[in-house]
Amino acid sequence: MEERIRKREVKVCPVVLRKSGNNLELLLFEHPLADVQLVKGTLELSDISIESAALRELEEESxxxxxxxxxxxxxxxxxxxxxxxxxxxxxxxxxxSNNWSFFTQDDGGHEFNFFWHKIGSKVDFKCHRVFSDGIKQVEIMCI
Incomplete structure (x- = not known):
């Protein structure tokens, strides 16, 4: 039996944090078709490093x-x-700012609405499980 190996897709996630009083907050956005997300994208062949890919994604999406x-x-x-x-x-x-909108060219163009989420607080907004798990992962890495 032939075993199929799926190619791993490498994603980059630029993490933007800010201090608000005693709280640490994480930048998130609401996608008009796909709920709340972290900024992230695919590592491209033209990227010279993980960091340069994160900078590219951050600028493209926010x-x-x-x-x-x-x-x-x-x-x-x-x-x-x-x-x-x-x-x-x-x-x-x-x-x-506390919140802002940015029109991105991704997937034919969308307006993303950015906001801050308090690190360690309950995820009380609608998002795909991979993003709620990603938020938890950021919390682990940053606390």
């Missing part, structure tokens, strides 16, 4: 390009469609 520093946090086997996620902390120099 419009944020003023990253002052990156730090590789680690990888995670998502258990979803053989995806391996790489998390990269992206420190943003300017103070970011």
């Amino acid at each position: 419009g944020l390009s003023s990253v002052s520093r990156t730090h590789y946090l680690g990888c995670w086997e998502s258990g979803f469609q053989n995806h391996l996620w790489h998390f990269v902390l992206c420190e943003i120099a300017p103070k970011l």
Whole structure:
């Protein structure tokens, strides 16, 4: 019997955090067709590193390009469609708004609505399980 091996798909997830009082908050967005998500995308052949891929994805999906520093946090086997996620902390120099919208060209164009989620608080919004698990993974890596 021939055993089929599925190719692993490598994802990059730029993690943007901010301090709000005593709380640490994680940047998330609401996709108009696919609920709440973390910014993430596929590592492309043209990317020179995991970090450069994270910067590209962050700019493509949020419009944020003023990253002052990156730090590789680690990888995670998502258990979803053989995806391996790489998390990269992206420190943003300017103070970011509490929420904003960005029109992305992904999948023919969508407006993404960004907001902050308090690290350690209950995920009380609708999202695919891979994203709620991804949020938990970020919490483990950042606490």
